[in-house]
Amino acid sequence: MPDILIAPSILAADFARFGDEVRAVDQAGADWIHIDVMDGHFVPNITFGPEVVRAVRRHTSKPLDVHLMIMPADPYLEAFAEAGADAISVHVEAGPHLHRSLQTIRKLGKRAGAAINPATPIEHLVNILDDVDEILVMTVNPGFGGQSFIQSQLPKIAQIRAMLAGRTVDIVIDGGVTPETAGACAAAGGNVLVAGSAVFGGGTGYADKIAAIRNAAEAAK
Numbered sequence: 001m002p003d004i005l006i007a008p009s010i011l012a013a014d015f016a017r018f019g020d021e022v023r024a025v026d027q028a029g030a031d032w033i034h035i036d037v038m039d040g041h042f043v044p045n046i047t048f049g050p051e052v053v054r055a056v057r058r059h060t061s062k063p064l065d066v067h068l069m070i071m072p073a074d075p076y077l078e079a080f081a082e083a084g085a086d087a088i089s090v091h092v093e094a095g096p097h098l099h100r101s102l103q104t105i106r107k108l109g110k111r112a113g114a115a116i117n118p119a120t121p122i123e124h125l126v127n128i129l130d131d132v133d134e135i136l137v138m139t140v141n142p143g144f145g146g147q148s149f150i151q152s153q154l155p156k157i158a159q160i161r162a163m164l165a166g167r168t169v170d171i172v173i174d175g176g177v178t179p180e181t182a183g184a185c186a187a188a189g190g191n192v193l194v195a196g197s198a199v200f201g202g203g204t205g206y207a208d209k210i211a212a213i214r215n216a217a218e219a220a221k
Ligand SMILES: O=C(CO)[C@H](O)[C@H](O)COP(=O)(O)O
Pocket: 009, 011, 012, 034, 036, 067, 069, 140, 141, 142, 143, 144, 145, 146, 147, 174, 175, 176, 177, 194, 195, 196, 197, 198
């Protein structure tokens, strides 16, 4: 299995101090920075556009993993790529032309991701396996941070890892990832763990929180 990578989600950061927050998690050992883009249409919340990606880009050289929860996504792919995204994920449920979206992302020179909601069957991924660099499995319903991990997604993660046998595709687990749930995610085959509240929430420093998630995942994989 690929290495375990930890991707703090700035959805749970202090929005008035993005620069400081991004530099802090970068120095605390984050492997990627996860940016949740929501449109108030595909999901019932509104967050960031390409200019926020551009602003974050100035504060870190770590890969920026942009999770688009927008519908349609295609008209905005170039803007997010140009703003500094390294990877762009589009939702399987967000449009009729997933293959075209993935092709466009790769043509823009970025890593292409397909994100899948908790209720969506894995069959939607079968015909795009050669066209993705990452599959993002939602382990909460998209739209908000701080929700509880949906345990029923664990077998789905394992099925996707089995489906990917022989391919070097990252499986990104997004939603409710904590030191308590990280082990099960890694054991099922997830290798990139997105964590918002578990990193930026109260308590000890960011380095300790990132290490706790990483250690739990490494121990279980
Ligand atoms: O895509 C997302 C929500 O739609 C977020 O990335 C995710 O919820 C992270 O937040 P938390 O770790 O607090 O669950």
